[in-house]
Amino acid sequence: MRRLIPVLAALLVAGCGSPSTDAPATGGTSGVTGDVTVFAAASLTEAFTRLGEDFEAAHPGAAVRFNFGGSSALARQLNQGAPADVFASAAPANMRQVIDTGTITATPTTFARNSLQIAVPRGNPGGVGGLADFGEAGLKIALCAEQVPCGAAAEEVFEAAGITPRPDTLEQDVKAVLTKVSLGEVDAALVYRTDVRAAGGAVEGIDFPESGEAVNDYPIAPLAKAPNAAGAEAFLAHVLSDRGRAVLAEAGFAAP
Structure with missing residues (x-):
């Protein structure tokens, strides 16, 4: 146990x-x-x-x-x-x-x-289509804090994509970010693809090409x-x- x-x-x-x-x-x-x-x-x-x-x-x-x-x-x-x-x-x-x-x-x-994936609540109520949406002011966004590995990886993919994110909350671990998504408190977040899988049907994952720029060992x-x-x-x-x-x-x- x-x-x-x-x-x-x-x-x-x-x-x-x-x-x-x-x-x-x-x-x-x-x-x-x-x-x-x-x-x-x-x-x-x-x-x-x-x-x-x-x-x-x-x-x-x-x-x-x-x-x-x-x-x-x-x-x-x-x-x-x-x-x-x-x-x-x-x-x-x-x-x-x-x-x-x-x-x-x-x-x-x-x-x-592990690599990152966009996570959205079931049904994608915010209509998130890709990484560029993280720079839009109209969406509620959650990210990991920069000192956390998922936050450092997010910074790398945003830099590679030339996007300045507008996060509404910065969390201290990836599970806290995922919880914000599964409860519908945010429209989108960046988490590991393993966390999207672990969440089952509570969230949906969206792939984006820049994820290959920040693969975590x-x-x-x-x-x-x-x-x-x-x-x-x-x-x-x-x-x-x-x-x-x-x-x-x-x-x-x-x-x-």
Whole structure:
């Protein structure tokens, strides 16, 4: 069962550990026990929740605890001493923030890629046709804040298209942006195509050619002082296994 970590729990003390990328079997028992704490980008919520359930089935003595959020906020929490075993970021820049402080010393592995898509409420009541509409004053627009990977990617596509967006709200993670769309509070937003898929029929996705200008690489790595080093090693291996790649592909992520 998925266990979520409150953000306020992110300021305790950690232990020690080291990584491996050997792919594990997806069933049976193992020597991995205890909590495995994973800090992961909000856009990974659905895919990693499923991978966590698979991992617990393969390792009956272990329990995966997730903290999902904006990659920039997660990096900040880790650098302030939040205890975690694994960090999966939606962009290399936020992973570098944790590496620069020595909180992560292992070389990260890119395990997935993602790109942006226009999201509109069901039925597209605002009549949004493409990226150019984000420069129009008449529409309500939501974007991720620039320090969040989805916000940084949005800035790149707007620059490539020569468009100055007129956002009505800037959110701290992509799920918050998606919620604005699904509730009909905005006419359009830029989110990852995986989030549009995860929303089901609550939103509709519109492709745009400039999305190829900002494809996000997702790196993953164990913490240098992971409290559960064996668990960190096993979870990374599970994400990088054939089963892990299959789950990510089903969620709409591209292979690295």
